[in-house]
Amino acid sequence: MLDALGSPQSLLVLGASSDIAQATVAAVAARGRLNRVVLAGRPGERRDAAEASARALPGMSGAAITAVDFEASDSTSHSSFVDAVFDAGEVDVALVAFGVLPDAATVADPSAAANVVTANFTGAVSALTAISARMRGQGHGVIVVLSSVAGERPRRSNYLYGATKAGLDAFATGLGDSLHGSGVSVVVVRPGFVRTKMTHGMDAAPLAVGPDEVAQAIVTSLRGPSRTVWVPRPMRPVMSLLRHLPRTVFRRLPI
Numbered sequence: 001m002l003d004a005l006g007s008p009q010s011l012l013v014l015g016a017s018s019d020i021a022q023a024t025v026a027a028v029a030a031r032g033r034l035n036r037v038v039l040a041g042r043p044g045e046r047r048d049a050a051e052a053s054a055r056a057l058p059g060m061s062g063a064a065i066t067a068v069d070f071e072a073s074d075s076t077s078h079s080s081f082v083d084a085v086f087d088a089g090e091v092d093v094a095l096v097a098f099g100v101l102p103d104a105a106t107v108a109d110p111s112a113a114a115n116v117v118t119a120n121f122t123g124a125v126s127a128l129t130a131i132s133a134r135m136r137g138q139g140h141g142v143i144v145v146l147s148s149v150a151g152e153r154p155r156r157s158n159y160l161y162g163a164t165k166a167g168l169d170a171f172a173t174g175l176g177d178s179l180h181g182s183g184v185s186v187v188v189v190r191p192g193f194v195r196t197k198m199t200h201g202m203d204a205a206p207l208a209v210g211p212d213e214v215a216q217a218i219v220t221s222l223r224g225p226s227r228t229v230w231v232p233r234p235m236r237p238v239m240s241l242l243r244h245l246p247r248t249v250f251r252r253l254p255i
């Protein structure tokens, strides 16, 4: 259960090696109440490094940390994966942080493009469906979903990724509203450009932030009803303006 300040005792992370996820684990650990952390992701060096970093965090001394295999594109495995995690103990907060940002070659290849949709959207739908059912059963919990401003209005330079995030955002928002009154809430996080390995080598966009700023926005939004969180906050009026530009203008913007 979250305490009065919104600090969880147990945390499930899908996409353990994500830079934003790792910053969030550190921010939650700093609150000092964690006793269980499940780091789910594809096996390999990046997940191993994330696990080692988590174990080294100051606030993690009393927590049981487990790394488990999770493949977003394998929806058939998600029910049994989620059941195994919840059968082993309650989950106060689940962070859905996996995702891929496709390059131009991927966008142009029909099969590769569909794989991006499978990982970013279809896989998230199945994982969120399984997690929300178990959280509803335990009567409490917070699901944090990494959406993106890219889903607010897909840009010509980023429309495949934007489409997956628009779908994910719509699903997570509707899921949160469907859970109203159940004790479970869904926090939809819409960051702008975040300096992580996903954006490494790219020119930072205006209002760019680091993963720690996203993590702070997440930990301060764990209490209360389902909501949407913009990071940084000025992204909300900026995207509201961009959303309402006529298409003839929007498609000419260098974005």
Ligand SMILES: NC(=O)c1ccc[n+]([C@@H]2O[C@H](COP(=O)([O-])OP(=O)(O)OC[C@H]3O[C@@H](n4cnc5c(N)ncnc54)[C@H](OP(=O)(O)O)[C@@H]3O)[C@@H](O)[C@H]2O)c1
Residues within 6 Å of the ligand: 015, 016, 017, 018, 019, 020, 021, 041, 042, 043, 046, 047, 070, 071, 072, 073, 096, 097, 098, 099, 100, 119, 146, 147, 148, 149, 190, 191, 192, 193, 194, 195, 196, 197, 198, 199
């Ligand atoms: N960075 C940004 O500017 C930005 C802005 C808005 C939203 N976001 C979103 O925030 C989330 C975290 O992004 P990040 O910047 O922290 O990116 P990141 O460091 O590149 O992390 C991406 C994560 O997704 C995992 N992943 C990718 N495909 C997967 C699959 N098929 N199955 C399981 N895991 C998979 C990666 O695991 P592996 O280590 O196994 O590859 C990694 O843990 C993503 O959903 C991203 O779309 C990012």
